[in-house]
Amino acid sequence: MSVSPLVWGITIVVILALLAFDYFFHIRKAHVPTLREAAVWSSLYVGAAIVFGLLVLMFGGPTMGGEYFAGFITEKALSVDNLFVFLVIMASFRVPREDQQKVVLFGIVFALVARSAFIFAGVALINAFAWVFYLFGIILLVTAGNLLKSEDSGEEEADNVVIRLARRLLRTSEHYDGDKLFTVENGKRVLTPMLLVMVAIGGTDLLFALDSIPAIFGLTQNPYVVFTATAFSLMGLRQLFFLLDGLLDRLIYLSYGLAAILAFIGVKLILHALHENTLPFINGGEHVAVFEITTALSLSVIIGVLLVTVLASLYSRAGKAHAAVNNARRHAESYLDLGYTADLAERERVYRALLEEEQDILRMDKKYRDKVKDIEAIRAKVAQAHERHAEFTAR
Structure with missing residues (x-):
């Protein structure tokens, strides 16, 4: 079904209005969104x-x-x-x-x-070369294989070619100045690390697109459906970032589920290419008679x-232990990092979250929590956070 230019125009205006609303009414004043705020807006x-x-x-x-729903x-x-x-x-x-x-909002817009x-x-x-479906299918199969090889990144630092180039080319100050991109240091106007972060996020988004666009083209070739499904999947990602912070470590089988989905779509693309x-x-340049996967079957798979992956992650004892220990590590690191936030209430919230996480860990089976990667280093970091808090309260 073709979509009129008027419908295209209205859709783009609505999406731009949502982004503008997000910026002017939510993030112009720097703050840490509450769990309720993030949940409501997500x-x-x-x-x-869904209404769309x-x-x-x-x-x-x-x-x-x-x-649309399969793509979204x-x-x-x-x-x-x-x-x-x-x-x-x-x-x-x-x-x-x-x-x-x-x-995060910059990352969404980019x-x-x-x-x-x-x-x-x-x-x-696609309109010019039907063989592009073969290429997209191979990209997704390779991506699925790479997801299966991924390892725990609890102590990992952001490090890809875009970020390495940005670090080398952009000279920045050592400290942030709120969310400003430029600041004055020793009487000179210099870049802040915030610009470097945005370059890193933007570059990473480009790499993400190499996976996501072939995936959705495996479900539909309608440009309007591809665009709107992609746009609406990005809407609300900022709120979801804060809502899922702490739960993401719990989804330990998500990469396996995504690998299965991408492999399935890759096979669908290759079948369509045949x-x-x-x-x-x-086949001498002739069409090959193969089974074609329907939209209904794609949506069901x-x-x-995703249901199996998420439920298995949430109810897995290993997943619960992995999430709790890594959350404790992150809370300890945030508390120890004096540059993390200037908000004393936020620091107190982080310390309370650390205590709650420790109580949950103690209630878990020891064999699961001891299997978490770098467990001894994490314990040492948590102990250091307790020492720092004791020093702070003793003043």
């Missing part, structure tokens, strides 16, 4: 995405509606996985907690712009795999 954005999907279903028909769910799941990397970048650059919202460019480039390639085949060295 729910509202997901609700808006129902409108697509109503006016575009069941096929278009099914493609897949892209949302990939976005949640990307939040792990956002957390690593924030920790690596020691971004003050109250200033993290602006960084991702939307970058992915829009990839979407329209992908549509042009069905549309024009390459002379495959995606939802089923």
Whole structure:
């Protein structure tokens, strides 16, 4: 189904209005969002995405509606996985907690712009060359294999080619000046680390797009559906970042679920490429009669795999221990890092969260918590946080 320019225009204006609303009414004043604030706004954005999907279903028909929901769910799941990397970048650059919202929103805007460019480039390639489906399918299968090889990143620092180049090319001050990109140091105007963080987030978004765009093209080739599913999956990601902070470590099987989904879509793309085949060295350039995976089957597999993955992670004893220990590590690091936040109430909240996490850990089976990577180093860090708090309260 073709979409009129008027509908395209209205959709883009609505998305831009949502982004502007997020900026002017939520993050202009630096603050740490409460759990309730993050939960309410995350729910509202997901609700808006579902309402939009129902409108697509109503006016575009069941096929278009099914493609939108399959694309939205897949892209949302990939976005949640990307939040792990956002957390690593924030920790690596020691971004003050109250200033993290602006960084995440910048990442969302940059991702939307970058992915829009990839979407329209992908549509042009698909229309001109049917063999592109083979390429997209192979990219997804390779990505699925890489996800299966991923290791625990609890102590990992952000380190990819974009970030290394940014560190080398951009000379910045040692300290943040709120969420400003420039500051005055020794009478000279210099860059702050905040700009470096945004470059790191933006560069990482480009790398994410190489996985997510082929994935959604495996579910639909309708540019309007691809664009809106991608855009709505990014909406509310800022709130989700703070809502899931602490729960992300709990989803220990998420990478396996995403690997299964990407491999499934990769196979679907290759089957579709065979069905549309024009390459002379495959079946003499003729179409190959193969089974094609329907949108309904794709949606069922995606939802089923994600449900199994999330439930297995949440109810796994190993997952609970892994999450609790790594949360304790993160709380201890935040408390020990004097540059983490200037908000004394936030520091007290972090210390209380550390105490609560320790109580949960003590109630767990020792064999599970002792298997967590770098457990002794984490215990030493937690003990150091307690010593620092004792010194602070003794003053």
